[in-house]
Amino acid sequence: MTRTLVMGDPQGPFDKLLEVLDRHAALDGDRLAGDVVLVSIGDHFDYDFHDWQSAGQQGLRLLRWLAGHDASQVRLLLGNHDASRVMELVAISDERFAAARAFAQALDGDPACNARFLAAFPELPSSGLAGRDYASFSVEQRALIIELLLAGRFDLALVGELADGRVVLLTHAGITRRELAMLGAPAEPTPIAATLQTRLATAIDEVRADWLRGIPTPLSLEPLHVAGIPGEEGGGLLYHRPTNPDRRGADRAWGLAAPRPRRFDPRTLPLGLTQIAGHTGHNKCLTELGGWATQAARGRKHGGIRTLRLAASCAACRPPRSRSCRSPGCAECSPAQRLAAVAADLRRGPRDLHQPQLIDRSVESPVAARRWIVASDR
Numbered sequence: 001m002t003r004t005l006v007m008g009d010p011q012g013p014f015d016k017l018l019e020v021l022d023r024h025a026a027l028d029g030d031r032l033a034g035d036v037v038l039v040s041i042g043d044h045f046d047y048d049f050h051d052w053q054s055a056g057q058q059g060l061r062l063l064r065w066l067a068g069h070d071a072s073q074v075r076l077l078l079g080n081h082d083a084s085r086v087m088e089l090v091a092i093s094d095e096r097f098a099a100a101r102a103f104a105q106a107l108d109g110d111p112a113c114n115a116r117f118l119a120a121f122p123e124l125p126s127s128g129l130a131g132r133d134y135a136s137f138s139v140e141q142r143a144l145i146i147e148l149l150l151a152g153r154f155d156l157a158l159v160g161e162l163a164d165g166r167v168v169l170l171t172h173a174g175i176t177r178r179e180l181a182m183l184g185a186p187a188e189p190t191p192i193a194a195t196l197q198t199r200l201a202t203a204i205d206e207v208r209a210d211w212l213r214g215i216p217t218p219l220s221l222e223p224l225h226v227a228g229i230p231g232e233e234g235g236g237l238l239y240h241r242p243t244n245p246d247r248r249g250a251d252r253a254w255g256l257a258a259p260r261p262r263r264f265d266p267r268t269l270p271l272g273l274t275q276i277a278g279h280t281g282h283n284k285c286l287t288e289l290g291g292w293a294t295q296a297a298r299g300r301k302h303g304g305i306r307t308l309r310l311a312a313s314c315a316a317c318r319p320p321r322s323r324s325c326r327s328p329g330c331a332e333c334s335p336a337q338r339l340a341a342v343a344a345d346l347r348r349g350p351r352d353l354h355q356p357q358l359i360d361r362s363v364e365s366p367v368a369a370r371r372w373i374v375a376s377d378r
Contacts, residue, residue, distance in 0.1 A: 004037040006160075006170065008278040009079060011047035014061045032069055039158065040066060041278035042079025042172035042238075049135035052101065056136035060144060067148055078154040078200070079172045079279065080238035083219065084134055085142040086149065086207075087227035088125060088234065091216035094139050100124055104131025118231050125228030146211050149204050149219070156200040156221075157193035166274050169193060172238050173279035174339050176268040178261070179237055182224055187270035199224065226260040235260030241280045242266045242308055242339070247290030263288065266308055269339060276340045308339040 005026060010017055021027050026036045044066075045059035066074050089097070103120055104127035107113040117127035124130055148154055158170040169175060169189035183199075185191045203219055210217040218227065225237035233239075235257070243263040245252050255263030266289075269275070282300065286293050289308075 002035055002037055004039065004160075006039045006041065006276060008041050009043035010040055010062055010066075011043050011045065011059070011081070012062075013047075013058050014065065017062055017065075032073060037073055037075075038066070038069075039075045039170065040077060041170070041276075042077040043081040043279065044076075044079070045081045045085075045141055046134055046136050049105075049132045052135040056138050056141065059136060060138075060141060063144060063148075067144075067153055071153060075158060076148070076154050077158065077170065077172050078156055078238065080225075080234070081134065082145055082154070083221070083225065083238055084129075084227075085137065085145040086219045088129065088218075089134065089137055089142060090218040092123065092137075096121075097130065097137055100130040101135055104128070105135075107131070122230050125230065125233045129228065129233065150208060150211060152201075154200070155197065157196040159189045159193045160276070162274070168274045168276055168340075170276045171196070172277060173240055174242070174264075174275055174277040175237075175270065175273070176240070176264045177270055178264070178268065179224055180270050187273045189273065192273075196224075223259055232260070233262070235262045238279075240264045241284065241288055243288040244290040244292050247288075250290075266292075266339070269308075274340075 003026070005021075005024060007020070018027065018030075021032070021038075026033055026038070028034060032038060044063040046055065047059070048055040063076075066076060092100075100117075100121045104117055107117060107127055114127050117130075118124075121130070145154075156171070160168045160170055162168055167189045169192055175192060180187060180192070183192060183195045185195045199221060203221055207217045207219055220227070221237065223236070225239065226234050228234035236259070240261050241263055243250060243255055243265065245256060245263070245265050255261065256265070280288070285308075286298060
């Protein structure tokens with residue numbers, strides 16, 4: 001029987017990826033075992049801005065290994081770190097980016113110095129992008145992303161089914177009512193995924209001729225995902241993270257700003273839609289969700305699968321198999337919004353994977369035109 005593994009952001013050393021897969025008996029030598037189908041939730045670069053050179057090469061090695069398997073065995077969801085190579089960084093050279101990275105890192109993260117950075121590098125959104133977020137960028141990475149996009153190897157969304165019969169939506173960072181309104185789709189996994197896949201295919205077709213001629217035209221998924229522009233970072237579909245907007249220290253004006261939100265209120269997750277996403281690491285979740293994180297979640301180490309469940313007017317972030325909301329004054333409601341977060345912490349140590357099995361129901365991908373469904377073992 002085929003086993004399908006759903007893996008959170010694989011930002012980390014290639015050997016760590018193999019270690020995780022080996023823990024799940026998913027390898028046969030230096031390749032995936034024949035009975036394994038692997039889904040990467042996206043983001044294949046930029047795990048260590050201090051050792052950016054090694055991180056950059058490891059990201060290339062990891063993505064090439066994944067893409068070296070047939071598309072029927074490895075599915076790649078597009079993450080913001082992947083998309084940035086053909087959006088914010090589509091035209092920059094290695095030499096220019098190296099200068100920007102060195103300048104940004106010399107500022108030592110001082111926000112007051114960002115104006116100096118933007119004056120020196122007006123084509124980039126911020127010093128943090130060059131010095132930290134995308135520090136391992138190289139032109140070679142961009143070329144690989146272009147190659148894989150043109151070949152139809154990246155997906156924007158997939159559809160699966162859990163063992164309990166729930167159909168689920170898989171994306172890099174999750175879908176809220178904002179994206180649902182833009183898509184004009186019902187809150188159901190299949191039409192959402194089909195519409196997102198069509199949007200990606202259309203966006204690629206719009207730049208295909210330029211890319212084949214070597215013209216650095218940026219891929220655009222706007223208004224769903226808004227790339228960064230000079231002086232302003234991107235937001236939306238591949239960037240946003242769940243946050244408790246009422247927690248102490250929350251910056252509503254910045255985090256929830258339209259048209260490029262960097263955060264989303266979990267209470268805007270579509271009612272009745274079960275999702276699987278990555279993008280946000282465990283510690284970041286705990287910080288952003290504040291009191292909505294349960295004690296069980298706070299006691300969990302890196303690498304766990306977390307469930308963000310909406311009940312009534314509050315949210316609860318917890319490890320799976322927990323039954324109660326644990327938020328004061330909260331009543332359970334049905335149907336509920338659920339977002340299962342697969343850990344984006346590969347480099348920090350061994351971690352769990354969603355371990356589903358392929359079942360006899362299918363959804364067709366408009367981009368890759370391949371049959372796809374996943375089921376969970378929880």
